[in-house]
Amino acid sequence: MNHSIKNAWCLCRSSSVRLGLGLLLIVMAGFGSSTSHADPADFQAMPGLWKITVRKLDHGKSSPPSILWHCIDEGADPWVAFANFSVPGDSQCQRSDMHRSSTALAWTLSCSDQPPAHGRGRVDFDSAEHYTASIVLQDRGEVVRVEGKRYAACTSAND
Amino acid sequence: MSKHSGNTPGNKRIRSFAIGVLAAGLAGVVSAQSTTPPDKDATFRQNVPTSGTSNRTTLPGGIVVLHTPGSGEDRSDQTRTPIKHVILLIGENRTFDHVFATYTPPAGQSVHNLLSEGIVNADGTPGPNVAAAQQWQASNTGAYSNAPTHTSPFTQLPAMNTGGAPTQPYLSSVAEAEAIEPALPTDDYVELTEGGTGLPNDVVDTRFPTQLPNAPVDMNASISYNDYANSPVHRFFQMWQQLDCSTQAATSKNPSGCRNDLFPWVETTIGAGNNGVAQPAGFTNESTGEGSTSMQFLNIAKGDAPYFAQLASTYALSDNFHQSVIGGTGANHIMLGFGSPIYYADANGNPAVPPVNQIENPNAQSGTNNWYVQDGYSGGSYVNCADDTQPGVASVKGYLRSLPYRTFRGTDCKQGAYYLVNNYNPGYLGDGTPAPLGTDQYTVPPTTQDNLALLLNRHHVSWKYYGEGFANGTEDGEAGTFCNICDPFLYSTQVMTNPALRANNQDINNLYSDIQNNTLPAVSIAKPDGLLDGHPSSSKLELFEGYVQKIVQMAQANPQVWNDTVIMVTFDEGGGYYDSGYVQPIDFFGDGTRIPLLVVSRYSQGGHVVHTYYDHVSFDKFVEANWGLGETISPRSRDNLPNPIARSSDPYVPVNSPAIGNLMDMFDFNQAGSSNEGTAAVQD
Helix, strand or coil, X not given: CCHHHHHCCCCCHHHHHHHHHHHHHHHHHCCCCCCCCCCCCCCCCCCEEEEEEEEEEXXXXXXXXXXXXXXXXXXXXXXXXXXXXXXXXXXXXXXXXXXXXXXXXXXXXXECCCCCEEEEEEEEEEECCEEEEEEEECCCEXXXXXXXXXXXXXXXXXX | CCHHHCCCHHHHHHHHHHHHHHHHCCCCEEEHHHCCCCCCCHHHXXXXXXXCCCCCCCCCCCCCCCCCCCCCCCCCCCCCCCCCEEEEEEECCCCHHHHHCCCCCCCCCCCCCCXXXXXXXXXXXXXXXHHHHCCEEEECCCCCCCCCEEEEECCCECCCECCCCCCCCXXXXXXXXXXXXXXCCHHHHHHHHCCCCCCCCCCECCCCCCCECCCCEEHHHCCCCCCCCCCCCCCHHHHHHHHCECHHHCCCCCCCCECCCXXXXXXXXXXXXXXXXXXXXXXXXXXXXXXXXXXXXCCHHHCCCHHHHHHHHHCEEXXXXXXXXXXXXXXXXXXXXXXXXXXXXXXCCCECCCCHHHECEEEECCCCCCCEEECCCCCCCEECCCCCCCCCHHHHHHHHHHCCCCCHHHHCXXXXXXXXXXXXXXXXXXXXXXXXXXXXXXXXXXXXXXXXXXXXXHXXXXXXXXXXXXXXXXXXXXXXXXXXXXXXXXXXXXXXXXXXXXXXXXXXXXXXXXXXXXXXXXXXXXXXXXXXXXXXXXXXXXXXXXXXXXXXXXXXXXXXXXXXXXXEEEECCCCCCCCCCCXXXXXXXXXXXXXXXXXXXXXXXXXXXXXXXXXXXXXXXXXXXXXXXCCCCCCCXXXXXXXXXXXXXXXXXXXXXXXXXXXXXXXXXXXXCCCCCCCCCCCC
């Protein structure tokens, strides 16, 4: 199916069912696999409406947080749904060495700044409805801190 | 009745009553409320008026006074029938013919289905009258048409597609299923661990024949009742085209001229919408991921839907109950709860203009055949139907104006109101927090429009909504499969900002507790989670059967409950499946196809099949009649419609359209025996 058509279905109740159950299955499967190519459903995060608070940091000093609300559904690749935040400034960064378990995502970053910057990113779920995430650069320390919390169901639709 | 009469709605209502009284005296024309043979309850209902009751005098959609629950005398026990409790169970996405296609009722009863119409044989093969279900291809370039120009019938139906049906079942063991899901009978949990397609998503479904004759497709011939299957499109403008209504095609048995003959064509040309993107290159009949899914039907004659067949043959079945909105889940649950659709509103509850990307535009993109400009679950879903210049509006209203009767309130479109005709998230989260809004949130703002909960509260009649997975407002029970768009009261400011009223939103275990402890409210609406709701692809009908069975058996196990409780079982809509039944257009928003309605109680036994015309709002009418409220939800709500009057020779078609029944003729109160039966008039 063409990707543009698939997008029309990205928010559907059947999707919620699939993600929610896929995630619970992984809870039973345990934590610790290390692949970035697993089924998107095999991730411990509950579908629904998530409030994502993003704070940018400059040498430990936090800027006012920005709030985003995301409806997370089955089609959501965890890398897109939970690890898709940018490095402050105009940095063009590439992810590599991506690792994934049922409750965490981890990667390394290479940014084309002058001089080039390197660092690491991480997302950790302490429950199916809450996570924290951060990006740490070698020479700037922690530059982004993120907290995500699920607030409600979010059926956006296919019923 | 001409739509050009210029009468006010109030006058129209009075006139409807007068016509009803006149018509009831004419030979061959009787109230459909008393035509279903055998009618042993005519005495009880002889005083049922054919008009609706009065409505509130406040402005439509205006803010109402908040009422404190529990204040004043509770009137929940003051009913006009022996029924003291009603529980409405709502499944997902099945038309009447899809479920009851080959149902044969008990002796003395008749039913309108694919088998009785000769469209299929009991073995599921095409019947002698299969041409009645013939599906056409069509052309719709440029401006939207609700009845596109026919080109030629399909020689073969497009191949079935797997769409979003799961490759593997959602759960891998009974233990996992039992850990997540509380609402099935013990023996049914294995069903959650079986039935995957074994195929990828969005490919030709090779479980079905690749060569499909132009006819309804018997699922039982290709897959098991235990298997997951795909879900067809069921959005507003698409469903209008599927029905293909034109008064040029009208007949005496089908005065609305809805031909129901463009189901696969709509599926394969636009499917479930595009969110405004261009049609992809290499577009084929399989590109929307549906093929001819809409033509699939289950085969009761070969063992499908066994529990619903048992309920139908034991209690009462309607074969003329309709989805109230042409569209999907959210819009239909809203119509059930409000008696009318809701519109995009500002903070004061007044109509406002939604973001541009959320307004429907079903006109065809340039160079395409029926590929809409803007429509989708993350796109257009609002319509300003008072404005004929808005995309798609003129076609639908032009058709409505051509009908031989005046539609409800002259199409019931409030000036400047952008009505929600598909699914958007409700304005409140379960804990009462206003939901975030914006161009990318696809959430309808909170509404202050009147609804059934407020009506009941004004009259001190108790109610609850039991949404499985609600989890005290966190909406995270049952692995996050709570259906938020299904709870009509999550859209309501008056309910969700009042802690006492908000607390009437509860979970499945509260329903079980209330049944077992004799603490049921008067009016209950219950919704399964996404696992059990019967929605194709994400659920199976057998799982919804299990959900219903557990509740029915629990009620039957408590004599006090069973003595004065009715359980009604229906669906939110037909899910886009083909149906052969008559459709009565009421206003801009519906009605749509038939959906099943089962009425289970001591007072509805015998396997009767009732042909009176109903839709979801008939439930509201039942509540108002049974508890003698003497008031409707609002001046704009469909519970103002009269009960149908129909010819005895054709009980399916009201002659006083638009009209919907109040469900009272689903019962036989004399048969069951009761101290107060037959003593009270049941009015709307």
